[in-house]
Amino acid sequence: MKAWKDYQEHKKDRFLNELIELLKIPSVSARREHREDMVRCAEAVKESLLAAGADKATIYPTAGHPIVYGEKISDPSKPTVLVYGHYDVQPPDPLDLWHSGPFDPVVKDGKIFARGACDDKGQFYMHVKAMETMIRTDSLPTNIKFLIEGEEEVGSPNLAEFVKANKALLDADVILISDTAMISLDEPSIDIGVRGLAYIEVEVTGPNRDLHSGVYGGAVANPITMLARMIASLHDENNRITIPGFYDDVVESGAEERKLMAEAPFNENEYKKELGIDAVWGEKGYTTNERTGIRPTLELNGIWGGYTGEGAKTVLPSKAFAKISCRLVPDQDSEKITRMLIDHLYKIAPAGVTVKAELHHGGEPYMTPIDSIGFKAAAKAIEATFGKQPIPVRGGGSIPICALFEKELGLKIIFMGFGLDSDNLHSPNEKFDLQNYYKGIETIPYFHQYFAEMQ
Amino acid sequence: MKAWKDYQEHKKDRFLNELIELLKIPSVSARREHREDMVRCAEAVKESLLAAGADKATIYPTAGHPIVYGEKISDPSKPTVLVYGHYDVQPPDPLDLWHSGPFDPVVKDGKIFARGACDDKGQFYMHVKAMETMIRTDSLPTNIKFLIEGEEEVGSPNLAEFVKANKALLDADVILISDTAMISLDEPSIDIGVRGLAYIEVEVTGPNRDLHSGVYGGAVANPITMLARMIASLHDENNRITIPGFYDDVVESGAEERKLMAEAPFNENEYKKELGIDAVWGEKGYTTNERTGIRPTLELNGIWGGYTGEGAKTVLPSKAFAKISCRLVPDQDSEKITRMLIDHLYKIAPAGVTVKAELHHGGEPYMTPIDSIGFKAAAKAIEATFGKQPIPVRGGGSIPICALFEKELGLKIIFMGFGLDSDNLHSPNEKFDLQNYYKGIETIPYFHQYFAEMQ
Incomplete structure (x- = not known):
């Protein structure tokens, strides 16, 4: 473990610069005029996997934008972690509200600003760099597969067909996704559901x-x-x-779950101030966290x-x-x-x-079982690097493909997100805190270690 | 009178071609990028007045788009008719619904299609050609003044100042405006009010x-x-x-006015069919004509x-x-x-x-007094060329400057419009029936004759 940390400590600048290059590609899946940028981005993802030590990486064309698959099989008898992410991004408009170009990444106040910085280029790239760390330090306790698609932001219209046709290729023991947020670095949390x-x-x-x-x-x-x-x-x-x-x-949440949710840190005045609104809004009888989580x-x-x-x-x-x-x-x-x-x-x-x-x-909505090995490994990994147990929360966003993964591959999905709600996902001035980026790269190897140990 | 008709009969093609040239200028007052087109259009209007026999024509700059003034003073002792019109047009979008370019005038099925064909280039130009007719046939019974502005479609923000500063210049006995519609050539009507x-x-x-x-x-x-x-x-x-x-x-309309309105020809099924709707809409207790006229x-x-x-x-x-x-x-x-x-x-x-x-x-809204000489002269002129008495109706549109004219110049306003409701004003494929255009040019000299005779 000391080896991982040492390795990463000396590679921080490169880890950032590589992400910056990836963020420069305007991979907007919703817009036809970006078709070639999508192909270029898929190529860059494939190259990054090979550079990080993958045995192989392949671009699979689809009726829409291509899918990138890569793998490092260290030992077929070890458990396999399938990492899912996406290289496509939301349209950047309204452009006039950006302080710098959405595809001209800028580092300011310890944050990197660009469309896709957090959602999801910055987050899936943590896994690429975590794999590199484990391979280069000879400490990979699992096999790793990467499935990085280019159509998440438009509802993954071609992923289902690919998954159904490639079940053996995608065979694994768990799916790990970093495409969600945590409350803060001081209050780490794990999403246990997506809407x-x-x-x-x-x-x-x-x-x-x-x-x-x-x-x-x-x-x-x-x-x-x-x-x-x-x-x-x-x-x-x-x-x-x-x-x-x-x-x-x-499914109405029970009193117990609602009580737990009410204990999660939330300051309504801060929330309103941060958004510049004079009142919150929503379904009567529910709190803000409930409105965005369980309703x-x-x-x-x-x-x-x-x-x-x-x-x-x-x-x-x-x-x-x-x-x-x-x-x-x-x-x-x-x-x-x-x-x-x-x-x-x-x-x-x-x-x-x-x-x-x-x-x-x-x-479809999806819920992670908190008694699964995957969830336990994720919670323990976060505790190892953050020093405290993560709070289980229900996130408001959607990862449309989750239900299909479970059905077709028979795997549980773990959401280990390192973003923040304030990252301006889908908004102008999207950003990712470098602290979160590096913390993610540091935490992911622990997940692999604990997941392998808990089998 | 015969002389007018003869003169016009031989000039029909030129009268049309001149209008086509005017319609080619994209004089969209709402858009900054058309500022130079507006100046070009004002120049063209000025030249057309001089060519038609005006003694003088002048362009007055304003804080916005220029105003064109022209006059033919045949004899200061004769009554004076002030013609008001506008050379600016509505924005043409949505462009994709036009069958031909909004500023590439096309004649088809006896109609001319272009933005401004009816509103108001085609309609004010009838007065230019009527003046030409009367001057060239030595039969002008009045003095004529033209006030053609370039900001009617954006609410005439600079016209009030001009009118207040030029009361002597604009001194007249009546204001004549062709910027409204009639029911049809078979059922001529005169607007007695604008909203x-x-x-x-x-x-x-x-x-x-x-x-x-x-x-x-x-x-x-x-x-x-x-x-x-x-x-x-x-x-x-x-x-x-x-x-x-x-x-x-x-001011609620009395039973008498509503009874008269109900007698105006209107076929709800035709109306719905022409608009492609399955039901009319509006304030309960009022007919369609009342909804667009008196409400x-x-x-x-x-x-x-x-x-x-x-x-x-x-x-x-x-x-x-x-x-x-x-x-x-x-x-x-x-x-x-x-x-x-x-x-x-x-x-x-x-x-x-x-x-x-x-x-x-x-x-402000405006109502024409139907017992005024101007209204009577207009009604008689229309009867002379259409063979039947015009129906007085209340139009739905607005000519924002009317109330100001009355206040500052102390003049009544006569709306002698030759358009049709189906002319697609402010819509794609605006048009003006050539029959209406020529009928207008034929009718206007009668107005001048009767207006002079009735003094």
Whole structure:
């Protein structure tokens, strides 16, 4: 163990510089114009695995963006850890709110700023550097496999097919993912669940063309107003979602779990101050941590319609659009909720407009069993480097592919995330604290050690 | 009179080609990038007045876009008609819905398609060609003044100052405006009123940055959802506007006027079919013609916020925006309603977000007295060329400067419009029927004749 630490201590600058190079590639999976950047990024990931000591690394083309697979089989009799991560990133806009270019990484105040710094390039790269450490110091207690995809941010549309077709290749004893956050370096935590997702787009059409708002205003249903009415009706006065049946499959958390959650450190004043808001919001009867952890949600991700340019245009538009997504908790089913949401929007469409809605992507919620070897190894590894036991928490984000992994590969998933909620994931000025980055690289070898020992 | 008709019959092609040249200039007043096009268009208007026989024509710079003034004083003892029009046009977007370029005029099926074809280049140019006709045939019975501005579509912010500073220059006996529509060539009508306008933009801010909708969703007020709730609350279940005091100053139309309006030709099925809608909409207790004529309205002209690009982005945005405008009727006051609307939006701002709203532009409603010489001359002129008496109607649009004209110049305004409601004003594929264009050029000299005779 001393050897790991020594090795890493002398390689810190290189570990950072390599990450910076990876962050320079604008691997935005949602945008067609970045197709070639995606290929370039997959190549860079493959090369990084080989450079870190992998026996082999391969790029698998898909109908979308390529998947990178790599492995170091030290001894087939040892347990195998499959690391899952993604090299694609969210679109960087709104660009004018970034203090530096999203793909011109800048280190400032001990943090690295760039799109993907935390989500997920910085986090999966910790595993590459941890593997390098264990290989170079001759202390790898496991076999390691890497599955790094390029479509996580768009719902992993091609990963399921790859997993189903490559079960032997991906055979392992546990899946380890660093794509979540911890409370803080002082209060380490482990996510024991991720929420599911149902993301749709809705189009409301009124008249067959944009109209003069003076000549037709007041006499023709305005699609913006109608869409606003539909959106406003999706929550009731207690901010509960009004779609009939939406909560039917939600497993209510017991008093015990809610009591434990209430003990997790949370300062509402700090939270409000950090976000610049004068009040929190959400479903009545639940705390902020519960609202983002154990409860499903419905959020508007985007809206547009009519004239959005400079100045004034007196138009009654033909169309208005919105992007809407729900976060789901066990045992909600993504497909069922998507269908429910779309059907509901059709049903509440006001007279005078027509509604079209379709799925963008979805994913199932997932819960980690805390009595599994994987969870215990992760908790012990964190205790080893942080000096205190991690708090189990339920994260609000989604990793759509988890349920599929469990079903197809029969493996449990451990979320060992080293990000922070304040890392501006999906926002301008995404960052990753270098302390967290190095702490992650330091902690991961312990996981492999304990996971091997506990078998 | 025969001389006019003969003259015009032989000049039809030139009258069309000159209009086409004017329509090629993208004089979009709302967009800064068209500043030079605006100057070019003002020059073209000035040249057209001189070519038509004006004694003089001058471009007056303003803090915004220039004003063109021209005159033909045939005899100071004759009555003077002041023609008001505008050479600026609405922004052409959405561009992808145009069948041909908005500034590449195309003649098809007897109609000319281009932005500004009807509103208002085609309509004010009829007056230029009518003046040419009367001058060239030595039969001008009046003096004519032209006031053609470049900021009507953005609320005429600099016209008031010009009018106040140039009262002697603009001294006249009546103001004649062709910037409205008639029911059809078979059912000629004259607008006896235009609605006022109060156009604002509202910005709703939630958290101080875009957030990950998984990490924060359900716990932080979403500005899109909050804006939608605010918009939805602006009309009640009878589609009446809910802003306290909004209807206080509305002069309710009497049973007699409503009875007359009900007699105007209107086919609801045709109306719905032409717009592609399955139901009309509006304030309970009023007909479609009443809703667009005698009632005030509140319409959403634009909305935007969050991620509006391709694909999916799971963001809880920091901001959402909307453009909202009210059409006003006598005796509503634009400034008062603007204040009322903005104050109301501040008042209904939900906890967790802040609201900022500001005026884009406004204008007062205006009614033409039907017992005035101007109105009688217009009605008689239309009867002379259309063979039937025009129906007096109340139009839905706004010409913000009318109330100011009356106050500063002490003149009544006559709306002698030759457009059609189906001309796609402010919409893609704006057009002007050539029949209407020529009919307008034919009718205007009669107005001058009757107006002079009736003094």
